[in-house]
Amino acid sequence: MEVFLCPSCHLPLWEPVTVSCGHSFCRRCLGEDLPSKCLVCADELVCLGSKTVSCNFLLCDLLEKCLDKDTRLARLKIDLEDLLRSGNYTGALRILKKGLGLAPDDLELRVCRSEVYVALQRYPEALKDLEVLCIQEPEECEIFFRKGKILLEMGCKSEALQQFQHCLTLNSNFHAAQCETEKVLTTDDFPLLDTVLELKRDVSQNLKESNSGKDPTLLMPSEGESLQDLKQSKEVWHEGTICDENLTSHTLPEWLQKKSNSIVFAKKEETEKGAVAETTGAESMQDIRSLLSTSDLECSLCIRMFFEPVTIPCGHTFCKECVERCLDHRPNCPLCKQSLREYLKAGKYRTTVVLEELMLTIFPSQLADRKQIHQTEMAELSNLTKNIPIFVCTLTFPGIVCSLHVFEPRYRLMIRRCQETGTKMFGMCMFENGKSFADYGCMLEIQKIDFLPDGRSFVNTTGKRRFRVLRRGHKDGYNTADIEYLEDEKVEGEELAELQKLHDCTYQLTQKFYENGYMTFRHSLMHYGPLPEKEEDIQASPDGPSWCWWLILTLPLDVNRKLAILSDTSLKSRLTQLKNILNVILESSEFSS
Incomplete structure (x- = not known):
């Protein structure tokens, strides 16, 4: 299948390595040093958290299942030919060991390995291979001659x-x-x-x-x-x-060439290599499907078919969401425990292209079902009245900026889900004994997130609407709640006129508090910014004028008193309380002085 072909050499992938952009290549095609850019997408490549590139374990397993022994041997011997031609005997020895693992009785590979051992001056190992050959081919004097030459060297x-x-x-x-x-x-x-x-x-x-x-x-x-x-x-x-x-400077003896149909030492042009690739990829879709099952493409963390499979630097593959959740808790691979601090710092979780293509080609219906499950989960998380995520921290108010330092794994997951669903919203409630969190809170909308290299983040939010908690719950470690939004009662006619008058009077007192109380309440006033402008329509927002919430936040009130004001749906009651509090503060000797 074409999906298993290396984009560089156009041969079946051998020791596949998935680079940071998500494309996969043969290890030898990448070379000893990782190239600066991807050969397919030209994306800049980086080696994160590891000095050497690691093979993709999942792809290695899939190739072993899908490619027959002859195909794998042919692919192996092409690499072997190039390594011997370049004098890379260490690399050739690694290939030969794999080849003999596939075909222990392959005389050609056995002779070749003995010669490579000689080139590396590892004579005892070379003798062991020749002794095996002497048993397999007792009539071939060439083998005994080679054995004698090695004994002379020793x-x-x-x-x-x-x-x-x-x-x-x-x-x-x-x-x-x-x-x-x-x-x-x-x-x-x-x-x-x-x-x-x-x-x-x-x-x-x-x-x-x-x-x-x-x-x-x-x-x-x-x-x-x-x-x-x-x-x-x-x-x-x-x-x-x-x-x-x-010995390694010569071709195999004639007696061995006659016994073997291998291409390893024959001189092949690029066109011939292309023919090998075409033969290798000739397996039908039905044949590949019969060799693989959905369990072969299953994430070891969520035990479901991969969704957006990501291969991390150590070579293991997981769903993108599973990788992120693991890194929320610890910057290490969940299987081999290799450090992923550099990977976490980069924050680029690219899907493995060949696996995406394979699932789309072999298991399209199962992949569609997996995507549907994910979309359903996202839709549930997008509901802003049922099971909304609750950040248990402090009181927040509509229209007021709230900056958060997110470091707990559960809240890192919660914030990321708010981003992925597109709502960018979650609830904030203060802690309350016996209830986990208070009965009233405020929805926050994410404005900006600054990620730190260790996975922590600074999140800037703005308060939106007040709500009352109907039911409490949990999801993946964080609190959730079914809620109903609060809305101020509307008034008309004379009541509206009286409300407007009360509003204007309270705002004037607030201006005096802001102008004359800077030194006394300097910290609060500097932290929450200037007093918001007075609004023309005091009933335009379901939560009332925003300057009221600014004032509540800056006033030196008990947190339970502030919570009571937050839950009040009468603008008149709220303004009256604020007016009385301001009068007390403004009349105090400390403030007036």
């Missing part, structure tokens, strides 16, 4: 000589083994025991018989001849034989 000349002799037992015309045998026997430090001398005579006899009838100058040199002279014998050092050079 300084085990006697053991190496035995391997070369076994090669000659299998094939008396194996000139490379004859050459190496003579080379070992002619070294000055080699102990010439009786058994070795006999072996030497056997080898010499084999050489003479195999070279009988040929040019005398091409015959095997005697003991006194130098190794350089030996190498100049074209019959001994025939084309294609691996002898003194590094």
Whole structure:
């Protein structure tokens, strides 16, 4: 399927890494250092909270389920070819271990790994692989020859000589083994025991018989001849034989090429690689659907199908909302516990594109149902009369600015939901013993949020409408309530005229309080700003004139008295109380002085 193809190499994803923008690439396509920009969307890429990129664990599992063994091996061997060509033996060894995990009996991979071990000078491991090959292919003298070469590198000349002799037992015309045998026997430090001398005579006899009838100058040199002279014998050092050079610099022997249909060491052009990708992606949609179930695309936190799947820097994947809720409590991955402080600080939770496309392609109806569930939940949270979130803190009033420092996980979740639903509103009530929170409060509307790197935030809000609590509840740790909004009683005619007169008189007293009481109530007046302007229609708002609430907030009254005024739906009663309080304050000797 095309959904599993890497956007860079256009081959099936191998060791997929999901970068910060949400796109996924093969690990090797990204390189050792993360590129500055995404190859698809050109978004700036950052490595958050980790020095190295981590593979997407979920994608690795899905690829293992959806791609057959031959496809995965073909993809693996393409990477292996490039790594060997560039001399990256450490990377090649990692690929080979995975390949042999998929196909333990693959002779080609086993030989290749032994050669990579040699290149890394890890001779004991190379010998182990060759011993397995000797059991699998006991008639192939090339394997025993390679084993002998490695033993020579380790300084085990006697053991190496035995391997070369076994090669000659299998094939008396194996000139490379004859050459190496003579080379070992002619070294000055080699102990010439009786058994070795006999072996030497056997080898010499084999050489003479195999070279009988040929040019005398091409015959095997005697003991006194130098190794350089030996190498100049074209019959001994025939084309294609691996002898003194590094094993990894040669292609696989012909006997192995005939047994394998692999593409690993064959030279492939980009067009051929494209053909491999086309073959790999040829599985039908029905085949992929039969291999996967919705449980394969299930968030381990909410145990539901992913909604807006996000892959965090450590490589684990969760729903976006689940990630945010976890980070509300602790800046660590809920599975591997890796620190996500840098990720939290960035605050960019991008969905994993390939997973979104996969769910849309394979499970469209299930994804639609999952989205419907989310929309239903958002609709419930958007209701501003039932189960509204309640921030239990202090008294707030209509039209008055209220700044909050949000740090508790439950309120971080609550504020985020208010943003996501689009209402940007929640209720504020003061604490009251025996009830969790008071019976009356005020709705607040979020104006601005400043997020801090550790997940805390400063939230600027403005008071909107008063309400009375009908029923209390809880949701995900925070309080909720069913409410009804309060509205001042309307009056007309003479009552309105009297109300207007009372309003104007109280406002004048408030102006005097504001102008002359600056020093006494400096802190309150500076904190809540200047006195609001008088409004023309005193009954225009269901909560009455806003300057009344400003005055209530600044007056040095007991909080329970303020709560009683907040719950009063009679503007006349409220103005009368304020007028009496102002008269007492203005008449006090301390204030008048």
